[in-house]
Amino acid sequence: xxxxVVRVENLVKRFGGLVAVDGISFSVAxxxxxxxxxxxxxxxxxTINMLCTLTKPTSGRAIIAGFDVxxxxxxxxxxxxxxxxxxxxxxxxxxxxxxxxxxxxxNLPASVREPRIKEVLTMVELWDRxxxxxxxxxxxxxRRLELARGLLHCPKVLFLDEPTLGLDPQTRNRIWExxxxxxxxxxxxxxxxxxxMDESENADRIAIIDHGKLVAMDTPEGLKKLVGKxxxxxxxxxxxxxxDEIRSRYRIETRxxxxxxxxxxxxxxxxxxxxxxxxxxxxxxVSLRRPSLDDVFLKLTGREIRQEEVSNAFKAxxxxxxxxxxx
Amino acid sequence: MNNLRGVYTxxxxxxxxxxxxxxxxxxxxxxxxxxxxxxxxxxSARMGFLGPGIDFTQFMFPGIIGMTVLMSSFMAxxxxxxxxxxxxxxxxxxxxxxxxSVAVGKTLGAATVALLQGIIILLFAPLIGVSLSVWTVLxxxxxxxxxxxxxxxxxxxxxxxIRSMEAFQAVMQMLMFPMVFLSxxxxxxxxxxxxxxxxxxxxxxxxxIAPIRQVMLGTLPDSPFAINLLGHTMSLWDNxxxxxxxxxxxxxxxxWSFSSQE
Numbered sequence: 001x002x003x004x005v006v007r008v009e010n011l012v013k014r015f016g017g018l019v020a021v022d023g024i025s026f027s028v029a030x031x032x033x034x035x036x037x038x039x040x041x042x043x044x045x046x047t048i049n050m051l052c053t054l055t056k057p058t059s060g061r062a063i064i065a066g067f068d069v070x071x072x073x074x075x076x077x078x079x080x081x082x083x084x085x086x087x088x089x090x091x092x093x094x095x096x097x098x099x100x101x102x103x104x105x106x107n108l109p110a111s112v113r114e115p116r117i118k119e120v121l122t123m124v125e126l127w128d129r130x131x132x133x134x135x136x137x138x139x140x141x142x143r144r145l146e147l148a149r150g151l152l153h154c155p156k157v158l159f160l161d162e163p164t165l166g167l168d169p170q171t172r173n174r175i176w177e178x179x180x181x182x183x184x185x186x187x188x189x190x191x192x193x194x195x196x197m198d199e200s201e202n203a204d205r206i207a208i209i210d211h212g213k214l215v216a217m218d219t220p221e222g223l224k225k226l227v228g229k230x231x232x233x234x235x236x237x238x239x240x241x242x243x244d245e246i247r248s249r250y251r252i253e254t255r256x257x258x259x260x261x262x263x264x265x266x267x268x269x270x271x272x273x274x275x276x277x278x279x280x281x282x283x284x285x286v287s288l289r290r291p292s293l294d295d296v297f298l299k300l301t302g303r304e305i306r307q308e309e310v311s312n313a314f315k316a317x318x319x320x321x322x323x324x325x326x327x
Numbered sequence: 328m329n330n331l332r333g334v335y336t337x338x339x340x341x342x343x344x345x346x347x348x349x350x351x352x353x354x355x356x357x358x359x360x361x362x363x364x365x366x367x368x369x370x371s372a373r374m375g376f377l378g379p380g381i382d383f384t385q386f387m388f389p390g391i392i393g394m395t396v397l398m399s400s401f402m403a404x405x406x407x408x409x410x411x412x413x414x415x416x417x418x419x420x421x422x423x424x425x426x427x428s429v430a431v432g433k434t435l436g437a438a439t440v441a442l443l444q445g446i447i448i449l450l451f452a453p454l455i456g457v458s459l460s461v462w463t464v465l466x467x468x469x470x471x472x473x474x475x476x477x478x479x480x481x482x483x484x485x486x487x488x489i490r491s492m493e494a495f496q497a498v499m500q501m502l503m504f505p506m507v508f509l510s511x512x513x514x515x516x517x518x519x520x521x522x523x524x525x526x527x528x529x530x531x532x533x534x535x536i537a538p539i540r541q542v543m544l545g546t547l548p549d550s551p552f553a554i555n556l557l558g559h560t561m562s563l564w565d566n567x568x569x570x571x572x573x574x575x576x577x578x579x580x581x582x583w584s585f586s587s588q589e
Contacts, residue, residue, distance in 0.1 A: 052421055074329075077423040088414035092344050104336040105422040107329075133347075149418075 003030045005157050005189045006051065011060035013046050020046040022212035023060065028157075028189060028205075033179075035203030036193040037293070039301075043212040044193035045085060048161050051191070052080055065156040078106065081150035081158040081188075085165055087142050091135035095126055095145050098134060099152055106153035113152075120148035124178060140171035147178060151188070158182075160192040164199065176202060197293040206293070210301045220293060227291035227299050230268030232275075235260035235284040242281040249278075260285075333424030337432025338439070341406070345440050356447050359395040363387060363451070366513075377515060378552060381544055386552075388455050389540040390512030392448050392467075393474060396441040397510075397532055400475035401503050403437030404482025408495045420588075430483055430585035434578060437479035438472055445471045457543060466542045473567070474535035477574030484581040487588055506532045511540075515552055528556055534569040537561065 006028035013021040021043040028034040036044050049055035051062055053073045062069045065079040089098055096117065103113035121127040124144035134142060143163065150158050160179070164172040180202065182188060192203070200206050200220065207217040216223060236242040239261055243254045246263060254261040265271045268288040276283065345351070367384030374383040410416040419429055449467070452459050459467075482499075489495045509523070510532035519527060527533055537554050541563045544552065554561040561569075 054417070054421060074423050074425075077421055080421075082417075082421055084414065084417055086414045088417045090340070090344070090410075090415045090418075091413065092347055093340070097343060101336065101340055102418070102422075104332070104339070105419075105424055107332060107423070 004028065005030045005032075005065055006034070006191060007061075007063040008051070009061045011047070011050060011062055012058045013043075013050060013055065014058045019212055021050070021057075024207075024209070024212070024214045025060075026207055026214065026217060028191060030189055031183065031187055032205060033183060033190045033192070033203045035200040035206045036191070036209055037195065037197070037200045037206050037297070038193075038209035039195060042209045044195075044209060045161055047209070048159055048191075048193060052082055052159055053077055078153070079156045081153065081155035083143070083146045083150045083158070083160045083163050085161040087146065089134045089142060089145060089149075092133060094131050094133055095121065095137070096130040098145065099149055102149050102152050108153055116152060116154075120151050123151075123181070124148045140167055140174070143167060143171070143175060144178070147175065151182065151186070154186065155188065157189045157191055160190065162193055162195070164194070164196065172196075172199070197297070200293060208297060208300060215300045216296070223293060223296045224291045227264070227295045229264035229266050229291070230271075230288060231262060231264055231291055231295060232268055232272070232286065232288050233260060233262045234286045236281045237284060238281055242279075245280055329423075330425055330428040333422075333428030334432040334435065336424070337419070337429050338436045341403075341433070341436025342439065344406075345436075352444065352447070355399055355444050356395065358398075359391045359448055360451070362394075363391045363448075363455070367455070378544065382456075384455050385457055385544070386515070386540075387513060388452070388457055389543040390510075390536050392445050392471065393510070393532070393536040393539050394507050394512045395448050396445040396471050396475040397478045397507065397535065398503060399444050400437045400441035400479035401482040401506075402499065403433070403440065403479055404484075404486035405492070405495055405499075406437075407433060407483060407486035408489060408492055411490065412492060426586040426588075427582035430480075430487075430581045431578065433483050434476055434479045434581065437482065438476040441475035441479065442468070442472050445475070459543070463542060467539060470535075470538050470542065470567070473570055473574060474532075474539070477531065477535065477570060477577055480574060480577035480581045484577060484584050487581065487584040506530055509533070510536045511552075511554075512536055516554055528554075531570065531573040534561075534566045534573070538563050538566040538570070541566070 004027040006026075008027070009025050010023050011021055011025070012019070012023050024043075024047065036047060038044050046055060050057045051064060051069060053069050053076050056070060064076045067075040067079065069076050090101070093101070099117045099121065100113070103117065108116065118127065121130055124147055126141060126145055126148065129137070129141070134145065137145065147163070150160075163179070164175050167175065176199065179190060179192075183190060194200050203220065205217065205219055206223060208215050208223070216226065218226075234242065239256065243256070243261055246252055246254050246261070250265075252263050252265070254263040272286070272288055276286065363384065367387055371383040376382055377386045407416065410419070420426070446468075449459070449464070485498055485502075486495060489498060505526075509526050509530045511527065516524075516527055516533070533554065537552070540552050554566065556565075559565075
């Protein structure tokens with residue numbers, strides 16, 4: 001029998017009339033990297049908050065390391081480490097003092113605490129800066145310090161809520177190196193949320209959440225098989241005519257996006273040469289690629305995850321602007 | 328045991344932060360000292376003696392000490408709002424320590440800092456011409472601590488319910504200054520207009536300032552500075568009892584409020 005560290009059964013969270021999380025169930029095995037993927041507002045953070053006892057579920061059950069998140073809060077808290085979406089450090093204290101505080105709160109005796117602090121700080125390459133106040137750290141350093149802090153008490157599960165949000169690509173890669181190294185070194189189960197598709201490729205299993213419901217759960221490879229086929233994007237000087245031509249000639253429906261037309265074929269390498277030779281509409285550019293998680297998401301939800309993000313950001317901007325002018 | 332550790336850790340962090348921020352100490356005692364020396368010097372000669380051999384500055388001195396610890400501890404609640412805004416509160420809320428112990432630790436942290444500031448003001452006693460015996464000081468310290476712990480709990484209680492820094496500051500101004508002005512810091516509480524008398528008597532700070540003055544300037548029950556509540560002249564212990572009751576309710580409410588927030 002598999003040893004499940006996280007078990008979630010029919011978890012629901014309502015805020016007034018809004019159903020943020022709508023009856024999700026899943027299990028995470030020990031040592032697994034489990035990714036919860038979804039657009040902003042899909043219910044990822046609410047789910048994490050319920051699992052780490054910050055928010056009470058409306059109904060359903062969640063068991064972390066054998067403890068119930070409602071009835072055994074204290075034991076759950078002792079068993080988990082957290083890296084939040086927004087920074088949660090005391091900027092006026094040094095990196096070392098932040099970790100000492102954490103060690104005290106999680107009841108690590110000094111004989112364990114001090115060597116462990118050195119170990120985790122060395123791992124995230126902050127040992128040399130341990131005595132500087134956190135407010136002098138860069139964004140990437142703060143995130144690394146939080147990662148070190150989340151690990152300090154050797155949690156059974158490490159929750160990472162958008163661990164690389166707002167970081168530059170280079171720093172994001174470093175963070176991921178630490179996460180993967182960590183899994184090798186310390187048998188920690190990692191539960192992360194992200195809306196970066198490329199990042200979630202690192203996970204052993206991914207659950208896709210949309211409007212509070214799980215729409216798919218599998219390995220990244222398994223999910224890509226849902227799309228199955230190769231994807232061809234083509235730009236022409238008349239996309240309408242091209243779409244009609246593809247429909248009549250190959251019996252394939254195309255999708256319109258900002259860059260032209262996209263459609264799927266079983267084996268792209270063989271299809272493309274004849275397609276280019278035969279096609280009646282003038283082709284400006286054409287590309288072939290294997291399905292990515294972006295395509296999986298698109299197929300399952302009918303939306304692109306990044307489009308969603310942009311339009312949400314835009315809405316937020318408009319809202320904020322509106323608020324400002326009213327003031 | 329778990330709870331004690333929580334209280335200690337939260338308190339310890341406040342001490343660390345305070346130590347990092349020594350300028351705060353200088354800033355926070357400047358305001359009361361200005362009151363004491365500028366008002367005191369300006370008005371003492373004109374006001375003459377307010378009690379047997381007690382001039383206005385000497386009268387104000389215990390009040391100023393009370394005001395210092397009251398304002399400092401009350402305002403410490405802002406650190407909870409601050410922690411929420413900067414995210415650190417989350418680290419505290421998911422920690423395996425009870426929320427109630429966090430509230431107690433915060434209150435004790437606020438009270439400790441306030442007490443230290445009160446002691447700094449107390450050091451000016453010789454300049455004011457107030458003589459303090461060791462015994463008086465030993466009586467004063469717990470009284471100052473009780474006042475600051477009570478007001479600290481009130482500040483923490485408010486901070487758990489108020490989400491924005493601006494709102495917290497507004498509420499503080501609306502509550503704290505009336506509490507200070509209507510507590511007998513600056514004038515004796517006899518012969519006040521009826522409306523003011525009511526406000527003074529329902530102000531919990533009144534019962535924190537009075538015992539400090541009673542101890543510092545003599546504890547005679549018929550002292551001109553004694554408080555008359557519903558026809559009863561409040562003794563030192565009467566005042567302490569009222570203040571302690573208020574403080575107990577506040578800390579319990581703060582513990583409950585901290586535990587029930589998400």
